[in-house]
Structures are given as C-alpha cells and as structure tokens.
Amino acid sequence: MRIDVILGVIILSDIRNDILSSMDVFIEKIQHLQSLMLGVSLSALILAPLAIGISAYLITHPKFLHLIESERDFSLMLVVLLMVVLVTSGIWLVTGLQQFRSLSSWNKRYCNYLEKKKDLDNSISSKYNLDEEE
DSSP states (O other): OHHHHHHHHHHHHHHHHHHHHHHHHHHHHHHHHHHHHHHHHHHHHHHHHHHHHHHHHHHHSHHHHHHHHHOHHHHHHHHHHHHHHHHHHHHHHHHHHHHHHHHHHHHHHHHHHHHHHHHHHHHHHHHTTOOTTO
C-alpha cells in the first residue's frame, strides 16, 4: 500500500511537470505571436496615417474639385472610394493603437512572469539542494 502511494505521488509529480512544461511552451509560442502582432500593429501605425494623408491631399487638391464638376459618375466613385479609404484607415489606426497598448502590457506581464519563475526555481533549487541542470 505504501508503494502505491509513493508511485502515485511520482506519477502526479510527472503529470504536474508535463503540464507546467506544456504551459511554458504555450506561453513561449504566444510570446512569438506577440512579436508578429507587434509588427502588424506597427504597420497599422505607419500605413494608416499615410493613407489618410494621401486621401486628404487628394480631396483638398484644387484639381479634384474640377474633376468632380466635369466627370460626375467617375468623381462619385472616386469620392466613395476615398471615403472608404479614410474610414478603413481610421479604424485600422485605432485598432493598431489598441493592439500596441495591449501588446506592451502583455510584454510587461510576461517579463514579470519570467522573473518570478526564475526566482521560484532558484528558491526551490537552493531549498532542496538541487542542481540547475536537473
């Protein structure tokens, strides 16, 4: 009966280690995705204002008014297209800003997690005289 209890503890310990290592791998993958999402949000912060600026320049250009007066059907489609670009770029810019803030917060929490994990590992190693390599 005592051997069963010891084996049960060993098995539970192995399962716990597998779960913790799986969680570490999962968090590392999320950290990798975080860097990819950071690139996407930075592109939104760069390209969206560029698209807004070009659209605003086209709309305020003096020849644009002449084009609207002379070409009714084409100018209507052009105005609609420019408005769609402005609205989409505005949404993209706001989303990029929100994503950037969220990713910055995630990065701070992840660094805090790594620091706490390292401290806990060191504490357990020193308490039970375990080598770092095990």
